[in-house]
Amino acid sequence: MLHKNIKAIYFTLLASALTFTANATEVGQAAPQFTLPTLQQGQPTALSQYAGKVVYLDFWASWCAPCRTSFPLLNKLHEKLKAQGFEVVAINLDEDKTKAEQFLKEIPVAFTVLTDAKGEWSDKFVVESMPTSFIIDKQGVVQNIHHGFTASDIGELEKKITELLAKK
Secondary structure, three states: OHHHHHHHHHHHHHHHHHHHHHOOOOOOOEOOOOEEEEOOOOOEEEHHHHOOOEEEEEEEOOOOHHHHHHHHHHHHHHHHHHHHOEEEEEEEOOOOHHHHHHHHHHOOOOOEEEEOOOOHHHHHHOOOOOOEEEEEOOOOEEEEEEEOOOOOHHHHHHHHHHHHHHOO
């Protein structure tokens, strides 16, 4: 009898895992719509506010070493392309917002930084590594998912973003 119960539990867990994976945000899907507070002022900001723009949506944390590399490069890219309709929106996942604030004192950025301390939206986007980024086109569709970050990644990311900015 115990063997049957274990088998039933196993298949229930397997089915749950497959369902969770099937709901992952994927290239070609509309990005899940959210409203989150900005890190420092707590002002509600919705993804829908960026409709008609190309968005680099970046999930990050203060303890993430690759984020220390990505933030200055993303900030430069944002400054370079924002007049063409490009936005970087970074979602911090630290439970303690003071750690994120300290990170931003060390590495200041001009792009929007939101907070998701409960990880609700990182779960909906199925973020499994830090940083994980989603390039979203002007219609709100995910066009690229990028895991991790090294300085050499910025060239390829800029190429993809520039191509999306050129599309009507």
